Amino acid sequence: MIEYLSGIKGRVGIAFSGGADSTYLLRIAKDACRGRVVPFLLVSPFLSERERTWAHRVADEIGITFRELHWQPFDFHCIWGNGKDRCYYCKYVMYSKLWSVCREYGISNLLDGTQLDDIGSDRPGLKAIRELSVKIPLVYCNLNKNNIRILSYKLCLPTWDRRSQSCLATRVAEGTFITQNLLEKIENAEELLRDFNIRNAKLRVDANRTHLEILEEERFYVEGRWPEIKGHLQDIGFHYLYLGIKV
Structure with missing residues (x-):
């Protein structure tokens, strides 16, 4: 190299x-x-x-x-x-x-x-x-x-074990228009999830509904607090929410 x-x-x-x-x-x-x-x-x-x-x-x-x-x-x-x-x-x-x-x-x-x-x-x-x-x-x-x-x-780089972070546009399903307002809502929602100590979650948004994608190891915790989490996400503007596991 x-x-x-x-x-x-x-x-x-x-x-x-x-x-x-x-x-x-x-x-x-x-x-x-x-x-x-x-x-x-x-x-x-x-x-x-x-x-x-x-x-x-x-x-x-x-x-x-x-x-x-x-x-x-x-x-x-x-x-x-x-x-x-x-x-x-x-x-x-x-x-x-x-x-x-x-x-x-x-x-x-x-x-x-x-x-x-x-x-x-x-x-x-x-x-x-x-x-x-x-x-x-x-x-x-x-x-x-x-x-x-x-x-x-x-080399003691802080990124050695960091998960890949795709851009915010990848959260939006193909064919759904990407807008400034939508990206801001996605960013706010994922920051909210980090406040719940859910650090690897991503939203997947299309025109009609939103999936919250989490890792299998986070499933038990998220399901236990799902009504509270769902309520906060709905306050941000995501009303048709579904929980999914990242495979």
Whole structure:
């Protein structure tokens, strides 16, 4: 990994999220590309405030400063319309904007934290990454999620055991329009669930109903407090609620 990164010529931009993969990539690139690394956090209504704060904390621990790049997905019907290619268009718009900023900074390389396990999964955004010539070093170096967690643990990175955190837009079922108001309600609801010490729950929302998706180990606790939890979620605006187990 160090050998690959140190062989990259010129300045290096990294799409950083604070997740396990991009954090490991950034940490290694910091050593391999000394003084040439410029990380960016892509900020939009799709990014929760909790995840934004976490990214700053992680960067502080690594000892590197990143730049925030703000963009607006609601300017693009192909994104907020939430069709089957929404993830592709979202990634394409984000990385096109990021490339434009990179060129302004004289950055000739853009890196992403995609890892080997992502290649075999349903990730429409990978098509955009390839089309825009974004480099994916973790894949080139044959690193999967388990490898990254082990290596991150050895480096004492705070992300070594952190669960993957998808953007807020992934909570909304395909075909249901994504709105600012809906994302705010989802974010507020998931913060409420954390107040109940339910830390791995996610809402899954479509036009007619909402599923609360939890882990099997949280089931007994959630079912015991379901009337109270359901009442709070209904106060936020989710009226047709169903409880489901993540498999």
